[in-house]
Amino acid sequence: MHRHPLQMRRRGDRDHVTRRGAVLAASAVVAAVFAPAAHADAVWTPVASGTTETITAIDHRATSTVFGTSGGKIFRLSGSPLTSAPVASFGGASIIDIALNPSGTRGVAVLSGGRVSRSADGGQTWSLPIQLKTHSPSENTCPFTPSGTPSNLASEATSVGWASDAVGYVTDGLKGSLEKTADGGSSWTEISRTPSGTCLYGATAVQVAPIVGSDSVYVLDDGNNIGATTNAFGATSTRGYFVGEPSFAVDSADPSRLIGGHLSVSDDSGVTFHGVQVSPADTVISPTRDTSFVGGTAIWVGDNGDVFTSVDGTNAYRQPATGADATRAWRAVSAASASDAMVGGVGGALVLSSTASSIPTVVVPAPTPTPIPISAPAPSPTPSPAPGAGTGGAGAGVTPAGKSVVTLPGATVTLQGPTTCVKAGSAFTATMSMRRIAIKNNRIVKLTRVDFSVDGKRAKIDRKAPFKQRLTVPASAAGTLHTLKAVGYIKVTKGKAPRKTQTVKFRSCA
Secondary structure (H helix, E strand, O other): OOOOOOOOOOOOOOOOOOOOOOEOOHHHOOOOOOOOEEOOOOOOEEOOOOOOOOEEEEEEOOOEEEEEEOOOEEEEEEOOOOEEEEEEEOOOOOEEEEEEOOOOOOEEEEEOOOEEEEEOOOOOOOOOOEEOEEOOOOOOOOOOOOOOOOEEOOOOEEEEEEOOOOOEEEEEOOOOOEEEEOOOOOOOEEOOEOOOOOEOOOOOEEEEEEOOOOOOEEEEEOOOEEEEEOOOOOOOEEEEEOOOOOOEEEOOOOOOOEEEOOOEEEOOOOOOOEOOEEEOOOOOOOOEEEEEEEOOEEEEEEOOOOEEEEOOOOEEEEOOOOHHHHHOOEEEEEEOOOOOEEEEEHHHOEEEEOOOOOOOOEEOOOOOOOOEOOOOOOOOOOOOOOOOOOOOOOOOOOOOOOEEEEEEOOEEEEEEOOOOOEEOOOEEEEEEEEEEOOOOOOOEEEEEEEEEEEOOEEEEEEOOOOEEEEEEOOOOOOOOEEEEEEEEEEEEOOOOOOEEEEEEEEEEEO
């Protein structure tokens, strides 16, 4: 995605026995579990941006790129090697979002002050600001006092998206307001707040994502709820909700796949969201500032150099730039294809990758043998945890076998399953718990329900804390890999209640 929306901010060892003359009984050593270490195979090359102002929005294309800054300037990159040239300056303003239409022939830049600027030549030149208008802009409610004549929009516009070369949408911070152009950005009309005082779309939209070539549009509101329409906002339904920063993107290759802030992923058109398994596993995830989802490659960027990529919606890899950009505060990302992406941020930093879809080389360190004293018998081997044990989603770190821990903005959710193999036909204990984190404006209240499943078959529905159940291992041969899944329903103070899905893998034994 090309935009930079208004963002919220938030922020036992094994004992070793040693003795002179001991020998290493490596075959009897219990192997420790190591999280894979991901190496940054997506190479990010610095690009001279021509500015030191924070880059707040980008639209990257194969032949040219436009980007905007916090100081109200627009630049265009073209040629080989890429050369940056200033093409517009709006004093006293900032560029909030920027987007070219699907063919790249026209563009719209969202400016502060409820205004937009239009390009009719692919971003080479830009018009004077166009003031957006709406009905009763001083009333941030729906319904509102009927108004026959639109007035200047007082709130900030927040995003722009194109449905075709001529049709585009702009969202803004006024409840129930949506702007539409049908002529490539030359003129804009309020389409949600009606003269009668009612709203076709009743929430406060912060980001829009039209499906190119159709009347289908996704929209994100200020409560992180995903709205959707299939008839150009003739009617809108609320799909689902994700826990994270307010930024989302829709896969250009599959509009049923979405990503949201804090490494959230949806595979069902935004109805539910789940986390990803992060590598390196001990990564501390900074707030998401922007997202992109093109050709199946999901990209999240944020503070402290964070650049995460995922090509399967299950695993995400931190692939930062190098040098001074390794800890850069990134603010915008845009991709021209699954592998061709550009990221911009503070200080005018700009980096480009032609390998954004690369899956990093995963190196699993060999376990360190434990010295065994000569006089002591070698311990019996302990079954190693099943591959994938402890998976859990965004923010998951190195956890003990049988446990999945996910950190959300405002809470930590833990799923505890079997720590060793379990005999087929016997029972084990599964527990899901949540611990709230003390942060400002924490909307998370508590877990209200947990659905437990084993190997894809729902086993128990628990509606009362503590969410702890005895589940049975299906009949199976020794060594069979099983999956414990728990779906937690989370109560929040505002918006639709999100769900959090976590899994733990274990094996059956004789």
